[in-house]
Amino acid sequence: MKRNKIALASAAVLVAGVTVLAGCSSSGSNPKPSADTGNGNTDPKAIITASGSEPENPLIPTNTNEVGGGKILDSIFAGLAYYDGSGKLVNDMADKIEVTAPDELTVTLKKGMKFTDGSDVKADNFIKAWNYGALFSNKQLNQSWFADIEGFNAEADSELTGLKKVSDTEFTIKLTSPVAADFATRLGYSAFYPLPDVAFTDMAKFGENPIGNGPYKLAGDGAWQHDVQIDLVKNPDYKGVRKLANGGLTLKFYTSYDAAYADLLGGNLDVIDSIPDASIATFQSDLGDRAVNQPAAxxxxxxxxxxxxxxxxxxxxxxxxxxxxxxxxxxxxxxxxxxxxxxxxxxxxxxxxxxxxxxxxxxxxxxxxxxxxxxxxxxxxxxxxxxxxxxxxxxxxxxxxxxxxxxxxxxxxxxxxxxxxxxxxxxxxxxxxxxxxxxxxxxxxxxxxxxxxxxxxxxxxxxxxxxxxxxxxxxxxxxxxxxxxxxxxxxxxxxxxxxxxxxxxxxxxxxxxxxxxxxxxxNSIGGFGESVHNVKFGWNSVPLFEDITKDKTK
Missing domain, CATH: 3.10.105.10 (Dipeptide-binding Protein; Domain 3)
Incomplete structure (x- = not known):
């Protein structure tokens, strides 16, 4: 099967003093959308329903390293950059990410970005979040993602001395080795998301009802019904580059993909991102051009x-x-x-x-x-x-x-x-x-x-x-x-x-x-219902939820 190639950035391309990303927009070649992109009668306020799984832990970016929680974090948070459908790194909260030396980066943030509690997204929100993730006593699953930053110690509460605030909208990242160009390519991952100041007053409580800065936000108190579903709605305060074509996203936590697939066929679920064993031989004939079977990482x-x-x-x-x-x-x-x-x-x-x-x-x-x-x-x-x-x-x-x-x-x-x-x-x-x-x-x-x-x-x-x-x-x-x-x-x-x-x-x-x-x-294998359109699965097999449209209810 022919596979699409996704380029790996390197120091040969991202040399010292050259801007890695500056005011980029998502213009890469995304995976092909569904053939039917709607009949002109879609509802911009519609809620998209999709299959998901109960997160392993409270929703803290530095302590989530599994797909179920990751889908949610990527929807409700925005990092310095994100990966579009083809794997291209695109600025989000960052205006510029510059490799200023083989072992140093300078980050300039966009102005006016906010968390859903109304507070500004500042350099300190990244620095404090990354330090929280790196501290030994916090026992964060993503601790090793900060290992290349100066001051990191996996077995002690050591501050990341390589993180220096220049202003509210600028900070530098000093690394322990000349890996700055490669490190820049990692900054779209959820471990590097910022946290609002309120998170640090009670992190456990925050993880149950997180306040993010992404295109979606939790629908309110009780939005996360453990082992049932999580309800997300459009975040009107998000000013990043990801544009929502719908009004929200509900991720349903299924105990089996058989039940999820039955809901899809019955019109009770819009998108499924995996197919149960019993239906792998038939799902493409069941769904026709609404079936997804494409290469994935x-x-x-x-x-x-x-x-x-x-x-x-x-x-x-x-x-x-x-x-x-x-x-x-x-x-x-x-x-x-x-x-x-x-x-x-x-x-x-x-x-x-x-x-x-x-x-x-x-x-x-x-x-x-x-x-x-x-x-x-x-x-x-x-x-x-x-x-x-x-x-x-x-x-x-x-x-x-x-x-x-x-x-x-x-x-x-x-x-x-x-x-x-x-x-x-x-x-x-x-x-x-x-x-x-x-x-x-x-x-x-x-x-x-x-x-x-x-x-x-x-x-x-x-x-x-x-x-x-x-x-x-x-x-x-x-x-x-x-x-x-x-x-x-x-x-x-x-x-x-x-x-x-x-x-x-x-x-x-x-x-x-x-x-x-x-x-x-x-491969990415999945499918979608008859009432949704513009369904695309990204390079990493996760549906691009923000692009999905849905017909108006008759």
Missing amino acids: IFQSFTIGEWIEHFSGDEGKLRRAAMSMAIDRESITKTIFNDTRVPATDFTSPALDGYQKSLKGGDALKYDPKEAKKLWAEADKISPWSGKFEIAYNANGPHQAWVEAVANSLKNTLGIDAAGASYVDFATLRAAINAKDADGKRTFKTAARSGWQADYPGVYNFLFPLYSTGASSNDGDYTNPEVDKLLAEGASADTPADSVKKYTQVQEILVKDLPAIPLWYQ
Whole structure:
């Protein structure tokens, strides 16, 4: 399948003293909209309904690193910049983001931007929010996103000394290494959103009823009905570049995509961004030109923590490699997913520059039952296998069928007891994965489904957050000094080609260590109802909610 390429900005393009973004508007080539853009009888006040999932945590930008909460944050907050439908970085609260030195950026804010409580969006709102996210005692999931800023300390309450206020509308960012150009490309991610002053009086309370500065805002008290839905309405005070074509957005939290798809077919839901297993073979014929099946920057895997019995040291490497080679990815993507997935050949995505179709050592990602059995036997010589192997997944997503298929591959090839382990929803699964004992050690005892839906369109984003030491989404607690070193070198490289070389070296290490076992790349698959128009899915598989229009109610 032909894939669209999304360019990765680099120091070769964004040299010292050159403006990265200055007064940009969204003019990139967005994904193709739905064929029917309305009949001229759309309602600008209409509320769009879409599928979602209960956020794992209160809605604090620096503590949200999952898709359900991320959809909401991206709707109610506006950062310095955002990524449009094609992955282009577009200024929002920032008037200019300048690379003034290889290790320094200067940010100039637009004037007149406000939070929904009427307070101004100032430099301090970014500086205080980022410092809150970086402080060790706050235990924020996105803490590692601030690691490149001078003063960062992952294990102490250290102020980000690299953040300096120049005025209410200007601040500078001093970095610990010459990665300013790459760092600028990350600033559309939600971890870098500003927070109003009121947030710091009671962050827990704020997270339940957040005050943002984005195109949508919470509809009022009680707008977030936990495990049911969240109601957002148009924010009339938002003066950024994202223009709303509707009056609001309701994200419904489904316990299964079967129920969501049934609501879509029944006219009770406008947009769905995933299709249940049982309908993958038929959804395109069911929906016709209202079906969505397009490339996206999404990678699927499962992760086995090195603290789990039989998966540490040399034994663990042998068992991971054996499991990887025991999985028939071609058959699963064809029979389970009806070719809406593509077997993985690396740890990134074909939607990105730097993707590797063939890695040195990549045979570990190919189905080879004979070699798998051999490696498993070698591991047994170190320590005989015992127990049951389980892959945890959330039952409110379309995962049961593929988890069971992978478990069956392992069972049939390796002769072990393998099965899926169901958790009621994504928030419950993530809480279990992140749980730690009094000594700070993870207590999760099984493998778990993992993967990545890109935060920004760069290969670095698929590697650093998942595999660098102590990173926010490093579920397996993987650590390798050489990987850390190469990632840093790639981020500070002079050209895109040099960056790709370093990141490819990282992947050649990963394919040996297998901190996660790559499975396949996921397309954006979804659909929309008959009464909505101009529906587009972005580069990262999230619908562009602000563009959607809806017919007037008759």
